[in-house]
Structure formats: C-alpha cells, structure tokens
C-alpha cells in the first residue's frame with residue numbers, strides 16, 4: 323500500500339486508525355465552550371446540568387475547522403454531546419437543539435458520516451496513549467492496551483474507557499495484515515498459490531492475536547457497569563419507540579426547519595476491519611439483524627428474492643463508516659475474492675490436476691475461516707456476558723423485588739438508570755434482545771458466525787453443525 327493509496331482510502335500504518343494520536347482539543351479558542359462541556363460531561367450528567375448547559379451554547383460556525391484531525395475532533399465532541407443530551411435525563415429528549423444540530427450536520431457531511439455517535443467517534447478517534455516520554459515524543463504503540471485510554475467517556479468509568487480502547491488495540495494489531503491480504507489477492511491473479519497460502523497462514527496468526535486482545539475485555543470492563551451505565555448512552559434513535567423515541571430524533575435547525583431521523587446507535591459492528599476480512603476472503607452475510615433467521619445456507623438459498631432482507635446489516639452499517647473507509651471496502655469488494663481462487667484451485671484438484679500445493683491452499687483457507695468464526699464465537703460469549711446475562715438478571719430482579727429494588731442485586735453503588743436501562747424489561751425485550759445498533763442479537767450474531775464457517779466448508783459431506791462442535795467450543799454460555 324503506497325502513500326497515495328492509503329491517503330485515498332483514509333488508511334495509515336495503523337490500519338483504519340489515524341497515523342497520529344487523535345487531537346485532544348480543538349486549537350481554535352472559539353470552540354472552548356464545546357470543549358468545556360465535554361471535559362465535564364460525566365459530572366454534568368450525574369448532577370443533571372448537562373441539558374441546560376447545552377441549551378445555553380451559541381450556534382458555532384464550523385469555519386474555524388481546518389485540518390482533518392480537527393473535523394474528526396469536532397465530530398467526536400458533537401456526537402458525544404448529542405447522545406448525552408438525548409439519553410442523559412428523563413424523559414429522553416426527542417429534539418436536538420440547533421446549537422448542536424447545525425454544526426453537527428456540517429461536520430458529518432464533511433466526514434461522510436451520519437450525525438450520530440459511530441464507532442469512528444467512540445473508538446477510532448477517541449484515544450490517548452499514557453506513559454509515553456513527552457520530551458522525546460516517544461509513545462507506546464496503539465496496540466499496547468496497558469498504555470491506552472479513551473479521551474472521553476459518558477460515565478467517567480474505567481470500564482467505559484477500556485470498552486472503547488480494546489477495539490483500538492485490535493484495529494492497530496491488525497494493521498499489518500491489510501497489505502498482506504491485498505497482496506494475496508494480487509498473487510491470486512498470478513496464480514501464485516504458495517504466496518496466497520502463506521498470507522492465509524499469517525491471517526490465522528493475526529486473528530489469534532486479535533482473539534487474545536478481545537479476551538482481555540473482562541479485565542477492566544465490568545458487565546454490570548457496561549449494561550446499566552454505558553450501553554444506554556450508545557443507543558441510537560432507530561427502533562427506539564419503546565424507549566421514548568417513537569419518531570426518532572428531530573434535528574432542529576431553528577427557524578422552523580429540521581428533520582426527524584432514525585439512526586443506529588454506536589456499535590463495534592461499524593468497524594471496517596471485520597468487513598474487510600469478510601470481503602477479501604469472500605464471506606457473505608445476509609441478515610438484516612431484524613428477523614430470527616435459521617442461519618442455514620439451505621433455507622437462504624431456496625428463499626425467493628422477495629423473502630430476502632432488502633439490505634443486510636453489514637451493508638447498512640457501511641453507511642456508518644467514514645467515507646474513505648466505505649470506499650475502501652467497495653474497492654476491495656470489486657476485486658476477486660480468495661474464496662473464488664480457492665474454489666478454482668479445488669476444481670483443478672478434483673479434475674486430476676491435483677497437487678499438494680492446491681490441497682494445502684484449500685486447508686489454509688478453511689483454517690482462515692475457522693479462525694475468524696472462532697473469533698466471532700468468542701465475541702458471542704462476550705455479548706452473552708455483557709448483555710444477555712445482565713438483562714436476565716434485571717428481569718429476575720424486577721420479577722422478584724419490583725423495579726424500585728433493582729439496585730440491590732448488584733455489588734456496585736446504585737447509579738441513575740437511563741434510557742435502555744431505566745425501563746422495566748418488557749416481554750418483547752426479554753424475547754428479542756436488541757443490540758445498541760438495533761439488531762436482534764443472538765440469532766444475528768450466530769448467523770454471522772455460521773456464514774463465516776460455512777465459507778470454508780467445501781466438501782458436501784461436511785456438516786457445519788459438526789464443525790461447530792469441534793472447531794468452535796461454545797464460550798461462556800454462547801449457545802451454538
């Protein structure tokens with residue numbers, strides 16, 4: 323990847339992360355009022371003064387933003403203020419005031435992002451490195467989790483900072499595999515089987531590294547804090563009727579102008595990284611995240627077009643990625659996938675032109691999909707621990723004690739519950755747990771995992787269910 327290619331697609335030596343640390347403050351002093359509110363966000367939310375502070379803000383122009391890091395910083399500030407304003411008090415706010423809406427729409431347009439807190443705002447552009455040497459400007463790399471912290475959080479908790487920066491470390495750790503995989507696609511066009519095989523093996527090693535980082539989520543992110551305090555602030559305005567936003571949020575531009583919008587909330591599902599892996603390998607996902615689908619390839623392939631989801635979750639969330647990253651995925655999607663190459667090689671093997679090289683390639687590809695499916699399975703275990711189990715505990719507590727005694731079942735001091743966490747778990751919520759992005763969680767994530775595994779299954783006699791039992795050990799309650 324040369325410099326102009328990277329620049330064209332908003333990539334860096336750190337992959338989808340910026341090359342340098344994100345700005346911790348906008349240099350133009352006219353933005354001091356925004357910075358001041360963001361600096362004190364957790365305490366203002368705790369003492370319920372946030373909304374009134376925001377209502378007193380002037381409508382600031384975006385003319386003072388000059389560099390890309392400044393536009394990103396402005397986006398981070400305004401989307402944090404947006405979610406804090408909407409979910410930070412009861413009742414939830416259906417109308418976003420012009421002092422946020424006007425600059426936010428301009429900044430979002432510039433970055434080609436929706437006017438809502440996305441993975442870019444919460445993770446990609448929201449971290450700092452601790453413990454570096456200021457004199458020599460030497461910093462720890464962005465994949466050193468022990469030296470990362472989030473620039474901003476809603477709650478001021480270590481759990482929230484850790485939740486954000488685990489993804490930062492994963493993005494950075496995966497950066498080196500991006501050019502390896504792109505070179506493999508190119509090698510495939512030259513029919514260079516050993517190079518493609520070697521790249522797939524490096525990919526497997528990379529996925530194992532990512533899996534170790536993902537497994538560190540438990541070290542400093544408390545599931546109860548995540549579920550009850552952090553997650554409510556990440557919620558969007560789509561499918562949120564039960565939480566006080568039947569029409570979404572009105573983005574008020576003043577002078578009687580404005581628009582109702584329904585947008586997904588912030589989610590790691592908006593990361594370009596796993597989508598990049600899927601596309602290069604040739605793994606396709608079809609769930610829109612709203613229907614419980616069987617996940618069986620047979621049932622999908624026999625479905626009539628009218629029964630298929632109009633737009634899948636993975637396609638939809640590309641609209642929640644920065645414009646250059648979205649275009650990068652489109653660029654890669656237009657290249658032939660490694661799966662197509664492996665299928666062709668397998669065809670040759672079947673027609674008696676078999677070579678050890680081709681067999682080894684097929685095995686390497688299957689191992690790559692197994693590794694990625696195992697990572698997704700580990701993620702399923704995390705979702706179970708951080709969303710499903712706390713949700714069931716909430717329901718059990720409500721059934722037993724009534725809502726007023728809810729806090730008694732937790733070790734942590736009772737914080738104020740908001741939005742997603744504040745309402746009694748209704749029957750629908752119990753049956754169909756939704757993610758912050760509005761997905762029906764477990765069926766969607768299991769289908770995504772199974773599609774990953776299925777892409778590497780070539781022999782018709784191999785049963786995916788059997789593979790799930792062998793290759794993928796269900797993790798901490800993530801049912802297969």
Ligand code: HEM
Pocket residue numbers: 485488489492536539543548588589590591592593596597698701704705708709756757758759760761763767770771
């Ligand atoms: C406490 C930690 C985490 C929780 C509770 C969690 C929760 C979720 C939920 C609820 C979804 C469903 C989609 C949605 O509603 O938007 C999802 C999807 C997803 N998450 Fe996470 N997540 C966590 C950590 C991570 C991390 C660290 C990554 C790595 C970058 C990640 C990557 C993904 C991806 C790629 C998807 C889309 C589904 C797929 O392609 O497999 N998640 N996550």
